Amino acid sequence: MTELTKLNLAEARDKLVAKEITAQELTQAYVSAIEAARPLNAYVLETADKAIEMAKASDARLQKGEGGALEGVPLGIKDLFCTKDVRTTACSHILDGYVPAYESTVTANLWADGAVLLGKLNNDEFAMGSSNETSYEGAVVNPWRREGDDTQLVPGGSSGGSSAAVAAEIALATTATDTGGSIRQPAAFTGTVGLKPTYGRCSRWGVVAFASSLDQPGPITRTVRDAAVMLKSMAGFDPKDTTSVDAPVPDYETALTGDIRGLKVGIPKEYRVDGMAAEIDSLWQQGIDWLKQAGAEIVDVSLPHTKYALPAYYIVAPAEASSNLARYDGVRYGLRVDGENISDMYEQTRAAGFGDEVKRRVMVGTYVLSAGYYDAYYIKAQKVRTLIAQDFAQAYEKCDVLLTPTTPTPAFGIGEKLDDPLSMYLNDVFTVPANLAGLPGISVPAGLSANGLPLGLQLIGKTFDEETLLRAAGVLEEAAAFTAAPEAWWRA
Amino acid sequence: MTDTSNYIEGLTGSWEIVMGLEIHAQVVSNSKLFSGAPTEFGAEQNTQVSLVDAALPGMLPVINEKCVEQAVRTGLGLKAQVNLRSVFDRKNYFYPDLPQGYQISQFKDPIIGEGLVEIDLPDGSTKDVRIERLHLEQDAGKSLHDQHPSMSFVDLNRSGVALMEIVSMPDMRCAEEAQAYVKKIRAILRYLGTCDGNMEQGSMRADVNVSVRRPGEELGTRCEIKNVNSIRFIGQAIEYEARRQVEVIEDGGTITQETRLFDSKAGVTRSMRSKEEAHDYRYFPDPDLLPLVFTQEYVDAIAATLPELPDDKKARFVSDYGLSIYDAGVLVSEKVRAEFFEDVAKGRDAKMASNWVTGDFFGALNKAGLTIETSPVNAKQLGELIDLIKDDTISGRIAKDVFEIMFETGDDPAKIVDEKGLRQVTDLSAIEAAIDEVMAANPDKVQQAIEKPKMVGWFVGQVMKATSGKANPQAVNKLLAAKFPPSAED
Numbered sequence: 001m002t003e004l005t006k007l008n009l010a011e012a013r014d015k016l017v018a019k020e021i022t023a024q025e026l027t028q029a030y031v032s033a034i035e036a037a038r039p040l041n042a043y044v045l046e047t048a049d050k051a052i053e054m055a056k057a058s059d060a061r062l063q064k065g066e067g068g069a070l071e072g073v074p075l076g077i078k079d080l081f082c083t084k085d086v087r088t089t090a091c092s093h094i095l096d097g098y099v100p101a102y103e104s105t106v107t108a109n110l111w112a113d114g115a116v117l118l119g120k121l122n123n124d125e126f127a128m129g130s131s132n133e134t135s136y137e138g139a140v141v142n143p144w145r146r147e148g149d150d151t152q153l154v155p156g157g158s159s160g161g162s163s164a165a166v167a168a169e170i171a172l173a174t175t176a177t178d179t180g181g182s183i184r185q186p187a188a189f190t191g192t193v194g195l196k197p198t199y200g201r202c203s204r205w206g207v208v209a210f211a212s213s214l215d216q217p218g219p220i221t222r223t224v225r226d227a228a229v230m231l232k233s234m235a236g237f238d239p240k241d242t243t244s245v246d247a248p249v250p251d252y253e254t255a256l257t258g259d260i261r262g263l264k265v266g267i268p269k270e271y272r273v274d275g276m277a278a279e280i281d282s283l284w285q286q287g288i289d290w291l292k293q294a295g296a297e298i299v300d301v302s303l304p305h306t307k308y309a310l311p312a313y314y315i316v317a318p319a320e321a322s323s324n325l326a327r328y329d330g331v332r333y334g335l336r337v338d339g340e341n342i343s344d345m346y347e348q349t350r351a352a353g354f355g356d357e358v359k360r361r362v363m364v365g366t367y368v369l370s371a372g373y374y375d376a377y378y379i380k381a382q383k384v385r386t387l388i389a390q391d392f393a394q395a396y397e398k399c400d401v402l403l404t405p406t407t408p409t410p411a412f413g414i415g416e417k418l419d420d421p422l423s424m425y426l427n428d429v430f431t432v433p434a435n436l437a438g439l440p441g442i443s444v445p446a447g448l449s450a451n452g453l454p455l456g457l458q459l460i461g462k463t464f465d466e467e468t469l470l471r472a473a474g475v476l477e478e479a480a481a482f483t484a485a486p487e488a489w490w491r492a
Numbered sequence: 493m494t495d496t497s498n499y500i501e502g503l504t505g506s507w508e509i510v511m512g513l514e515i516h517a518q519v520v521s522n523s524k525l526f527s528g529a530p531t532e533f534g535a536e537q538n539t540q541v542s543l544v545d546a547a548l549p550g551m552l553p554v555i556n557e558k559c560v561e562q563a564v565r566t567g568l569g570l571k572a573q574v575n576l577r578s579v580f581d582r583k584n585y586f587y588p589d590l591p592q593g594y595q596i597s598q599f600k601d602p603i604i605g606e607g608l609v610e611i612d613l614p615d616g617s618t619k620d621v622r623i624e625r626l627h628l629e630q631d632a633g634k635s636l637h638d639q640h641p642s643m644s645f646v647d648l649n650r651s652g653v654a655l656m657e658i659v660s661m662p663d664m665r666c667a668e669e670a671q672a673y674v675k676k677i678r679a680i681l682r683y684l685g686t687c688d689g690n691m692e693q694g695s696m697r698a699d700v701n702v703s704v705r706r707p708g709e710e711l712g713t714r715c716e717i718k719n720v721n722s723i724r725f726i727g728q729a730i731e732y733e734a735r736r737q738v739e740v741i742e743d744g745g746t747i748t749q750e751t752r753l754f755d756s757k758a759g760v761t762r763s764m765r766s767k768e769e770a771h772d773y774r775y776f777p778d779p780d781l782l783p784l785v786f787t788q789e790y791v792d793a794i795a796a797t798l799p800e801l802p803d804d805k806k807a808r809f810v811s812d813y814g815l816s817i818y819d820a821g822v823l824v825s826e827k828v829r830a831e832f833f834e835d836v837a838k839g840r841d842a843k844m845a846s847n848w849v850t851g852d853f854f855g856a857l858n859k860a861g862l863t864i865e866t867s868p869v870n871a872k873q874l875g876e877l878i879d880l881i882k883d884d885t886i887s888g889r890i891a892k893d894v895f896e897i898m899f900e901t902g903d904d905p906a907k908i909v910d911e912k913g914l915r916q917v918t919d920l921s922a923i924e925a926a927i928d929e930v931m932a933a934n935p936d937k938v939q940q941a942i943e944k945p946k947m948v949g950w951f952v953g954q955v956m957k958a959t960s961g962k963a964n965p966q967a968v969n970k971l972l973a974a975k976f977p978p979s980a981e982d
Contacts, residue, residue: 090549098549100548100550104550207550208550209549212779213779239554241552242552242554242782243779243780243781319776323582323776326584326594327549329588331591331646346586369776370772371772374775
C-alpha cells in the first residue's frame with residue numbers, strides 16, 4: 001500500500017497503462033492513506049465511494065486500452081473548484097452546504113482524461129491567505145516539521161490542502177489556484193512542485209472567483225514531469241471563459257529534454273530584498289550555479305518596479321474580490337441569517353458568513369473603489385501593473401526565464417503571523433509580480449533550511465512559454481536532487 | 493430666436509423647463525447579454541435563468557454577439573459615433589433581484605457616442621435632440637412583493653437581459669418635446685428591429701431628468717424621475733414635476749438633487765432618495781470581460797443592412813407619393829403603419845390610399861382600441877376596397893358602409909358588395925327610371941326646382957335614397973341636369 005503511494009504521477013500512469021497495477025488498487029491505497037492522515041486536515045471532504053467507482057470505470061477503460069492521459073490517476077481537488085454533486089464551499093461558512101450542479105472546466109478536463117476524484121482539499125477562505133489558516137474548516141498542518149521541533153507549521157496558502165496532500169502522499173497530484181502565489185508559495189513550504197500557468201491558459205469557469213484578473217488554476221505535484229502531465233490535461237481554451245486564450249496546448253512532457261544549453265536565465269537584482277534569510281540567498285546562488293553548470297547563460301536583469309508590486313496587488317485583488325463576493329448575500333444559496341429587513345439580512349449573513357481576512361479584504365476593496373479614492377488607489381495600482389508588465393517585457397529582451405527564490409522564508413508556525421496581516425502579505429513578495437503580469441511561474445523544491453524545512457526556487461517564464469519554463473524547472477529539479485521527505489508523524 | 497411659448501408662468505415670472513432623458517430599451521435578441529438563457533416575455537417565473545444569471549459561484553459572463561450587433565445598429569440609426577473599442581464595467585450595489593451584486597454596464601467607454609435625433613412636434617415642425625451616448629447593460633430581475641404575507645419573492649427571468657441605455661442631452665423644453673422624443677426613439681428602434689418598444693411590458697422605460705430655470709440663465713438643479721413607463725405618464729410626470737419645482741423655488745426653497753418616482757394613480761412625483769443617500773456604485777472595469785473591440789468593416793457590414801428609417805421614409809412618401817408632410821409623418825411614425833400604407837398604396841392612387849389609411853382605418857382602430865396587428869381588416873382588403881371605388885363598382889359613400897362591415901366581420905369587400913347587393917347602378921335607363929319616379933311622386937318639388945335650379949340637389953338625394961345609394965352619383969347629376977336645364981338668366 002505505501003509502495004503504491006510512493007509512485008509519482010508519471011510512474012503510476014505508466015504502470016496503469018502497462019496493467020502492472022490497477023486504478024482500484026491505487027485508489028484504495030490513497031483512500032487508506034487519506035484516512036490515516038486526517039490530523040493534517042488537508043481534505044475537507046473525502047469522496048472515497050466516488051473514487052472507487054471512478055477507479056472501477058478507469059480500470060474497465062484501461063483494460064480495453066482506451067484510457068485517457070490520466071486514466072486511473074487519483075487526484076485531490078482544491079475546494080475552490082466547483083465539482084458537480086460534490087459539496088464545494090471555498091472553505092467559507094457563507095457557502096455552507098453548497099452543492100454545485102455543474103463541474104468546473106478544469107476538473108471536467110481532468111475527469112475526461114480519466115482522473116479519479118479523491119476529495120476536496122482545504123484552502124484559505126475564498127483563497128484569501130498565505131497560510132491556510134483563514135479556512136472555515138480549520139488550518140491545515142504542514143507534514144513537514146523543523147528538525148527536533150514538534151511545532152505545527154503552516155503548509156502555505158491559499159492552496160495549503162493541495163500542497164500538504166502532495167507532500168504527505170495522500171494524493172498523486174492536486175489542483176490549486178494562484179492569485180498572488182497561492183500555488184507556488186505552498187509548494188515551496190512543502191517540498192513540492194507548484195506550477196502557475198500563464199493567465200488564460202486554464203479556464204476559470206467554475207472556479208470560485210477571488211480576483212478575476214489574477215486567478216489562475218494550476219497543479220501541485222511531486223515532480224516537474226507530473227506538473228507537465230497535469231497541465232496538459234487542465235489547460236485549453238474555454239468559450240465559457242472569455243479570458244481564456246485560444247492557443248493550442250502543447251505536449252509539455254516532451255518539452256522536458258533536460259537540455260538548457262544556451263538558455264538565458266535572468267537574475268532580477270530587485271529580488272534581493274531586505275531581511276531575506278541568508279540561507280534563501282545562498283540557495284538562490286546555488287540555483288544560479290546549477291543552471292550555469294547545465295549550460296545556461298546567466299544574465300543580470302532589472303525589474304525596477306518590483307517594490308510596488310505587493311502594494312498594487314493588495315489594491316487590485318481586494319477591489320475585485322469585494323465585487324466578486326457581493327453575490328454571497330444569503331438570497332439564493334449558502335448561508336442565510338434572517339434579519340429585520342433585507343439590509344439587515346445582508347449584514348447578518350455576511351457578518352456571520354465571512355471570516356476576518358475576507359472581511360478585511362472586502363473592506364479594503366470597497367474602500368479603494370469608492371468615489372474619491374478610485375483614482376488614487378485603483379487607477380494608480382493598474383498603472384503600476386502596466387509598469388511591472390513592461391519591466392518583464394524588457395527583461396525578456398535579454399533572457400528566456402527568470403530565476404528567483406519562491407519565498408523569503410521557509411514555513412512558519414501556525415498562529416505565528418495570523419495577527420500580523422502585513423507580515424503575512426510579505427510571503428507573496430516574490431510571487432505576486434508574475435500574477436500582475438500574467439506570466440507563468442513554477443516553484444521547484446531546491447533544498448532544506450538550516451532547521452530542515454524545504455525551500456523552493458521560482459522560475460518565471462514568458463507568456464505562454466510553459467515549455468521553456470518546465471524544461472528549465474526539470475533541469476533545476478535534477479540538479480537539486482531533492483529527495484527529502486517529511487516523517488509520517490501524522491499516522492497514528 | 494427664443495421660443496417662449498413653452499414657458500411656465502409662475503407667480504414671479506416665466507420659467508423654462510429643461511429636460512434630458514435616459515431611455516432603457518430591451519434589446520431584441522434570443523438570449524441574454526452574457527448568457528444563453530432565453531429572453532421571451534411572460535414565461536413562467538424563474539424558468540429562463542442560466543447558471544450565470546443566478547450568479548452561482550464560479551460563473552463567468554460571455555458577451556452575446558447579437559446584442560453587440562443590435563447596439564451598433566441602433567447607434568447607426570441614431571446617426572451616432574460607433575466606438576470600435578468599449579469597456580464593460582461593474583456597477584456595484586446590493587439588491588435581491590441583482591444576483592451578482594453588481595450590474596455589468598458600460599461607464600467610461602460606451603459602445604456608442606454622440607448622435608442626433610430629429611423629433612416631430614405636434615404642430616408639424618421638427619427639432620434636433622442630441623444623443624450623448626448609448627451603452628449596453630444587464631437588466632435586473634424582478635422583486636415580487638405581493639406573493640406572500642411576510643416575504644418577497646424574486647423572479648430572475650429578466651436578470652441579465654440586454655438593455656440599451658440611450659442618454660440624451662438636456663435639449664428638451666416641454667413635455668410634448670419629451671414625448672415626441674420618446675416616440676421618435678421608439679419608432680427608430682422598431683424600424684431597426686433592435687427593441688420592440690412595448691412600454692406596457694416594460695421593454696422600454698424612461699428616466700426623465702427635469703430642472704427649471706429663468707429663461708437664459710444657468711441650468712437649475714435637476715431631479716430624476718425614474719422608470720416612467722408610458723408616453724402619457726411621461727407628459728404628466730414632467731408637468732407635475734416642473735410645476736412642483738417652480739412652486740418650491742418661488743416659495744423661497746431650493747431644489748435638491750434627488751431621485752423621484754412617478755405615482756401614476758395620484759399623478760404626482762415622490763422623493764425616492766436624495767443625493768446623500770445615492771449609492772456609490774464603485775464602477776470599475778469588469779475583469780471577467782476583455783474590452784469589446786471590433787473593426788470598422790464590421791460596422792460597415794451592419795450599416796449596409798440598415799432599413800429605411802422614419803425620416804428618410806417620410807421624405808420619400810412626400811416626394812414619391814405626393815403626400816402632405818403631415819400625413820407622411822403620421823404614416824411613418826410607426827413602422828407597421830408605413831408598411832400597411834405602402835401595401836395599400838401599391839399600384840393604386842397613393843393619396844386615396846393615404847386618406848383611407850389615416851382616416852377611416854386609423855379612426856376605426858382607435859375607436860375599437862385595436863392596433864394594426866390586431867386589425868380585422870388587412871392591407872390587401874383595404875386595397876381591394878379602393879379598387880372597387882376606382883372601377884366604379886361602388887361609390888365612395890357606399891365604400892364607407894362597406895368598410896364598416898369589413899371592420900365588423902373581417903370579410904373581403906367584394907363579398908360584402910355582392911352579398912348586400914351594393915354594386916353601383918351605372919345603367920342610365922335604370923337611373924332615369926328612378927328619377928322619373930321621384931319626379932312623378934313630387935310634382936311640387938319639380939315646380940320648385942324649375943324655378944330654383946339649386947333645388948336639384950334635393951332630387952339627387954331622393955334618387956340616391958330610392959336606389960339605396962347604389963346609383964352612380966355622377967350619372968344621377970348628369971341626368972338631372974338634363975331634366976332641369978339652367979334658366980337663361982343664370
